[in-house]
Amino acid sequence: MSKVASALGGARFDGFASVREIGPLGMITLRAKPDVPGLAAAVTAVTGTALPAQRRIEVAGDKAAGWMSPDEYLLIVPYTEVKAALATLAEKLAGQHHLAVDVSDARAVFRIEGAQAAEVLMKLAPVDHATLTPGELRRTRVAQVAGAFWADETGYSLVCFRSVASYVMGLLSHSATKGAELF
């Protein structure tokens, strides 16, 4: 048995949409201003993606780079590659004012899938899904906690803090209960 445990050990719920806790994913909080020389190259070196523009998440296979704020990025890599990624960043951004820290274990990640997956989120987050464009990373409130989500072809990925993972799982399950479809 691996000594590494995700927040909920891969909990799952099947309602009108399916909800799965996945992870742990490797995640890095990178704080730097976009005009820092070499930033884009450093991000590309770690995730294989471009530096994301405002509110975007750039995905390349199992890696991604998301825009979190004007001076913060979320880099996603396989859990075991975080250390190397941090080393790469340190090397590429040496001498530049930045902060890169491992936050892989501070997060829980969920997948919400199914034709009506959006409805699960519509019950929890004050987000107008019609205004979201594909590849948009939306940071918002999920009922009473902070969260962020983005969509792909098969559903949504949702990230929240690890300590509230069971609360978020409870919310998602309640919202996805069969018979509670919105439309």
Next chain:
Amino acid sequence: MKRYSVFAIAREALRYHQGWEKAWASPAPKSSYDAIIIGAGGHGLATAYYLGKNYGITNVAILEKGWLGGGNTGRNTTIIRSNYLQDPSAAIYNKALSLYEDLSQDLNYNVMFSPRGLLMLAQTHHEVRGYLRTVHANNLQGVKTEWIGPEKVKELVPIINIDGPRYPVLGALYQARGGTARHDAVAWGYARACSAMGMDIIQQCEVTGVRSENGQVTGVETTKGFIGTKKLGIVVAGHSGQVADMAGFRLPVESLALQALVSEPIKPCMDVVVMANTVHGYMSQSDKGEMVIGGGTDGFNNFTQRGSFHHIEETLRALVETFPMISRLKMLRQWGGIVDMTGDRSPIISKTPLGNCFINCGWGTGGFKAIPGSGWAMAELMAKGEPGPLAAEFNMWRFREGQFIDESVAAGVAH
């Protein structure tokens, strides 16, 4: 003033109630008064009443831009208590409570003061320690409160859920003398008594300016013309800053919305007032049977008397967890008021930069319960020109000096 009594009712009933006189007169303003009080809410009317009763000053006008009792006096959750931690707060609120106990008789107007008892639930160990501290402090202040265990809480409030998984009830601070009163009746009773003393309550009369010479107020400009005065009291919760601005000084006060709601009426089920501060909600049952519910304030400056609805939701979530039966009651009406918030959430009863101008404001969410004590202390300040012991610590300069009267310290309980 014809006295109210059961005999008066019977006498009037025989003539179809055609003989009742007006509860208060609606005169035109005179050209000047010995004292003017701006604001005919509970605090303003009580100030006038005690000016007359305690100091014989009856050549008084109370100016009201709307209708008397129409501000926060008429839109609060009517809770009365005096179990405050800090000495100055306990003193003035306990004075208010004592006056409330005799107010119906004093005013010859039934304000329906109902000392049904008040509980503040302790739902964390930290809160337990905070309330125990309050009990000890209250004992020294001459305020009778007690600490009770969860079983006694359940006995007093059968509809409560004492062993909720998240916030079990660990006990409560209990003030048996606390309770409620009929808020409108407090304003009406004072108004009737003031009018009977010959004071002029002038409604629909908005103050638009304060005239002063050499650091002394000479009168006020109003929508009914200029009115001269020898003394001015500003008692206008919700608009304190605006009127202070007319008088040329700034207050350490911000205006925030505070909301409340009532459920549809049901048969009696809760004979005490319950406050649950960990989860930010409080509830009592009115004589009509409505569950009267209040919560916390909004966080931004607002003069609209409309709050943000998510605060209502937060309060109701907490109360459904504490009183599961209310889940199937219905919210009948929700509303907001504008409260003055000071830097320490405690009131201001103070002299001002103008020699004969006095201010009473900043009661935050705790104004109604203070009305008689506030009026008593404000009347003393206006009559003597210097604060008495009840008001002494509530001066408006205390923040600069660092002298806080902070009630939130014990267990996060503001007023």
Next chain:
Amino acid sequence: MLILECPYCGVKAEETELSPGGEAHLKRFGPGSTGEEFEAYMFARKNPKGVHFERWRHAYGCGKWFLAARCTATLEVFGTYSAQTTEPPAEIVEKIKAKRPDWKGTK
């Protein structure tokens, strides 16, 4: 239930995604300041019934503080702008003057 557009991430955030932070453009007074200055910095708020400049944090979003010009009497929002400024931007001031001709300005 306000909506304010975060100038940093462009999200039209609703009030529950934001934290209010009181009056904007306060000047900090530290050691050496007078009692009046310190009081003005800490306590004496303008609290206008009308145009108000105030701080908000996009707490459930990008985490940035920003400033808003808002009417406290109608809740109309004249605009939001960066927190890294000591006075409201000219275009917002112009917009307010157009909509509130009686407005006495920022002082």
Next chain:
Amino acid sequence: MSTRLAKGGRLIDRTAPCEFTFNGKRLKGFGGDTLAAALLANDQMLVGRSFKYHRPRGIVASGAEEPNALVNMGQGGRFEPNQRTTTTELFDGLTCTSQNHWPSLEFDVGVVNNYASRFLPAGFYYKTFIHPRFAWKHIFEPVVRQSAGLGQVPKDRDADRYEQAYAFCDILVVGGGIAGLQAALTAAKAGKRVWLVEQTAHWGGRAPVDGVEIDGQPAEAWVKNTVQALEGMENVTLRARCMAAGSYDHGYVLCDEKVADHTPGDGRPRHRLWRLRAGQIIAATGAIERPLSFAGNDIPGVMLAAAVRDYLINWAVAPGDRTVIVTNNDDAYRTAIALKEAGLEVPVVLDARASVTGELPAKARAMGIRVEAGKAIAKVKGGKRVTGVAICAQVGQGSVLEEIACDAVAMSGGWSPVVHLWSHCGGKLRWDEAQAQFAPDKARPPLNHDGAALVVTAGAASGVLSAADVLLDATDAAGGGVAPVATAPQEAAMEPVWIMPQGAPVDLRMKMWLDYQNDVKVSDVQLAAREGYTSVEHTKRYTTLGMATDQGKLSNINGLAVLADSLSAPVPQVGTTTFRPPYTPVTIGALAGEARGEIFQPLRSTPIHAWHLSQNAYMEPVGLWQRPYCYPRAGETHEQAVHREVKNTRTNVGLLDASTLGKIIVKGPDAGKFLDMLYTNVMSNLPVGKCRYGLMCNEQGFLSDDGVVARIDEDTWLCHTTSGGSDRIHAWMEDWLQCEWWDWQVYTANVTEQYAQIAVVGPKARQVLEKLGGMDVSKETLPFMQWADGTLGGFNARVYRISFSGELSYEIAVPASEGRAFWDALLAAGAEFGMMPYGTEGLHVLRAEKGFIMIGDETDGTVIPQDLNLGWAISKKKADYLGKRGQERPYLANPDRWKLVGLETLDGSVIPDGSYAPAPGFNANGQRNTQGRVTSTYFSPTLGKGIAMGLVKGGLTRLGETIEMTKLDGSTMQVKIVDPVFYDKEGEKQNV
């Protein structure tokens, strides 16, 4: 009697019979019935009792405005009081009982109030029950409360689930009548994103009942086609059974969708609260018919004329065999005609207008209906149901001209637009003299975030009543276009009639009900006016007019008019009371939404949470965290468990889950400068590899948080905060960096949850770590107040030599995902050393024995570091830090402030929590003077006696003095002032 007709009923399904019970009586109805329709179909005219006088009450309306017909409905976890029968859909198995009577609906003791009603006018309680003082609370109030209150109290926990959802649209249309449908269609065709909500289960509103024709087809067909068209449009969402409860600022609208009220227990959420955000709201909310004020207008069988028509046409229910119509307008003639066409008797139409000329009256006359112009009802006869009416002239004082037997009265006093959504956010009203109604003043709408109109009204809600005008107005409201053409008979002008007859004497006015539920009569409003309660808000509050569960939907305008008349003022000068949400009452469960039980609030748990639960730890909330308070073993009390845990930590080794401690990374060229401003002491000169305890104050100078700071590298620090403080302190840092010192180069990151942090504490702590194996944790390599990275038992760990207990102590951070595995490894390694976990209470006792302060115990938001003898942690050299200026204020710089000391009783007992130290004498308010208080008090298992810390005037200058401290029973105890460090003052145990 009230019966179901053999034919007709556009909303009922006769093939779907339903059984239900009312007061235990088994009754029958049909699918599509409302409960009110089904009760009427079973001749249940008496359905409840009024609030004050316990008068018999029958159904008066057919919709949301119903004030009378409220019932207790359902059982157990699905019981709900005050259910409005007129908006409750019937289902098979429904059970309900009537309200506010004892012992029974038919025979109610409370009706004694009715006979005494002359002695109980508006506001009587303000004038009596004054003496003796105790009597109000103990005698009168309980009686008042018991006789009021309407519905019964739910007993069981709610069996249903609720949910909430967010939705967004350009245009929200409220009301699914023809105005709403037309507005929605118009907006949708213009490409807008449209939501259309309707409170009932049906589309079309009144038009199909009133026989309107639209574009040459019956309204019913037009409605069907329009709904179909809307359903086919991608940009339109339709919701029936969805009531727009309130409009809030910036286009926020709460809509309560009754998903499963009519199918209880089918597994769906019972209600769904939509939190809609609309660019603009079109309120197509229709109008409500007004009653007429005549004596006996509250007797069961007296109904609104349009409601009688609704029951007849929608549900094939005839409330009476002989129905007298009384009106001041043409619309009520539709009811007369419909009744006649259904073969029922209409003995007379009493029209208060002197001249009756419209097309509808002409048609009624042509059908042989007797129409009496200028006539009124002097009095309705009957008790628990109508038996007849006495007729008089409208002008005059009510001399009876004729009596007519009847079993129902249909009344119409005109219509009032439903302006609630318009008014909630401050939309203003204008008085429309012709229709005698308050209608929206379109020049003064409620404002949106951009200053534009937030709400527009459409149709009857705008004050237009003919179907043709309604459709034109609705089209305009939605941006304009071609409106369909409606045809309906031309109606003559109505005439306002506020009292019937006009000169009614007081004995009649005392029997004219304005507010049926709260028993407010014309005479009560007149009394309020006479006594000076002349502001409309005073009148409302004095009489309780409009404060019942219908919130005055029927009574307000009539009451205002009576008030205006009493004051000889025009109605608009009197004005209206404030409209407040919700439009109709909303179930509190729906407002609480999903947040109950497990998901009531977020519960924050550490990676080791499951283990704590498996050990039956007693958990306590710390902020939103759950932490073990102690780990009681079988047969142990919590107190015994704490003592065992403390002793074991002092003698062997303890294990604490400290993961909740805040951890914030601060990095950058200006990080040192920044931390020097944040902390009272200097952090910039902390050497890499070292730790330093620091204090943070707010700008007032009051102590706000504390913790150990570690210097990670040249430009990186890690700041520990208290468990409750991490988010707050992180936000505090960002506030200063973003809003004040934005040119400083500093980044922060809150990494609290990245790590499981575990404290291994006690004399054998080093042995445990050495057993695990890995990095060197010797005193030489890792001395007190240093940290190091390395491995322990194969785990990557950062080890801090810091102590909050006074023992040899290591705080070890590992990645949260490995936290549980590391905890297990420590337990295994520690077993032979007697290692036991300890909880938060043990932590508190350990730190108190050492005299370490605790934020939240020694501090309460009014304490400065100097009060706690922490002057050593305040830099004297720094020109500035947050809180420094605040601490210079006179009250904070006063040497007389209470300061930290240790306290001990003379007999070793424990000082009670919260105890104060009285000082001689009393203050000016008669309160006992005080000189201190306890801040932390525990039994020390290590020392075998009570120990405490407290704040006392004079502080440590009074060492050795004995003072009094209070006990809960009011007595006092003798307490000695001692040094606050009770254990190992020299620090020999931690520095090994």
